[in-house]
Amino acid sequence: xxxxxxxxxxxxxxxxxxxxxxxxxxxxxxxxxxxxxxxxxxxxxxxxxxxxxxxxxxxxxxxxxxxxxxxxxxxxxxxxxxxxxxxxxxxxxxxxxxxxxxxxxxxxxxxxxxxxxxxxxxxxxxxxxxxxxxxxxxxxxxxxxxxxxxxxxxxxxxxxxxxxxxxxxxxxxxxxxxxxxxxxxxxxxxxxxxxxxxxxxxxxxxxxxxxxxxxxxxxxxxxxxxxxxxxxxxxxxxxxxxxxxxxxxxxxxxxxxxxxxxxxxxxxxxxxxxxxxxxxxxxxxxxxxxxxxxxxxxx
Numbered sequence: 001x002x003x004x005x006x007x008x009x010x011x012x013x014x015x016x017x018x019x020x021x022x023x024x025x026x027x028x029x030x031x032x033x034x035x036x037x038x039x040x041x042x043x044x045x046x047x048x049x050x051x052x053x054x055x056x057x058x059x060x061x062x063x064x065x066x067x068x069x070x071x072x073x074x075x076x077x078x079x080x081x082x083x084x085x086x087x088x089x090x091x092x093x094x095x096x097x098x099x100x101x102x103x104x105x106x107x108x109x110x111x112x113x114x115x116x117x118x119x120x121x122x123x124x125x126x127x128x129x130x131x132x133x134x135x136x137x138x139x140x141x142x143x144x145x146x147x148x149x150x151x152x153x154x155x156x157x158x159x160x161x162x163x164x165x166x167x168x169x170x171x172x173x174x175x176x177x178x179x180x181x182x183x184x185x186x187x188x189x190x191x192x193x194x195x196x197x198x199x200x201x202x203x204x205x206x207x208x209x210x211x212x213x214x215x216x217x218x219x220x221x222x223x224x225x226x227x228x229x230x231x232x233x234x235x236x237x238x239x240x241x242x243x244x245x246x247x248x249x250x251x252x253x254x255x256x257x258x259x260x261x262x263x264x265x266x267x268x269x270x271x272x273x274x275x276x277x278x279x280x281x282x283x284x285x286x287x288x289x290x291x292x293x294x295x296x297x298x299x
Contacts, residue, residue: 146232
């Protein structure tokens, strides 16, 4: 009986141990389930956070794109406004120019006496404007006269002074001597290299005449000192260039003491350059003395 009771007690202990182990296993499984559920909830929360951050970044990028588009539209509007303002300014300037031209061309009233001296403004502005066709005819006639006078004196020098001795004038300070100038004005061809002397001279002459033609054309209709100076310089350059093309050299026949031999075309060039300097000096003085005020606007 004792052995049976002991065996029964052992069996009971074993069953209790088994029950305890089963309860422990159940607790462990419950803990594992709880940890899995927590991990799942954490992963879900992380995925939600990531999706929210992505949506926020997309919203920010969309906002930035919209802002850049607005800025581009604003810049385009500003450019259009500036263009309109520049067009309005050009229109007002042209209108003021036309108004000033009409004011200058209008004759003064009979009651007002004409002043014997011109003011500084009239000196800077020059004479009134002319119509285009008469002005063109005057310019062409002046160029023909200058070139014709130059070539007539060159022909006379070549026919009368070529094989004769120098003819002194004005107390031997000025003499008439025949020279053939294969270089530039006043025989200053020494500054150019010998191999490229002729092409450079022709190229410089053609370039100078083209620049002078453009400058005279820009001043079409005006009859001031600058226009006269440009016509003189163009006549001198054209006379020497035609002489070089026809003869291969330029005829010089006037010799002043202590000065190289020259011709009438060189005289036109020198006088025109001096007049340009005088006109520039006068315009600078006029710009410094006249008071600056608000520019008139066309109505």
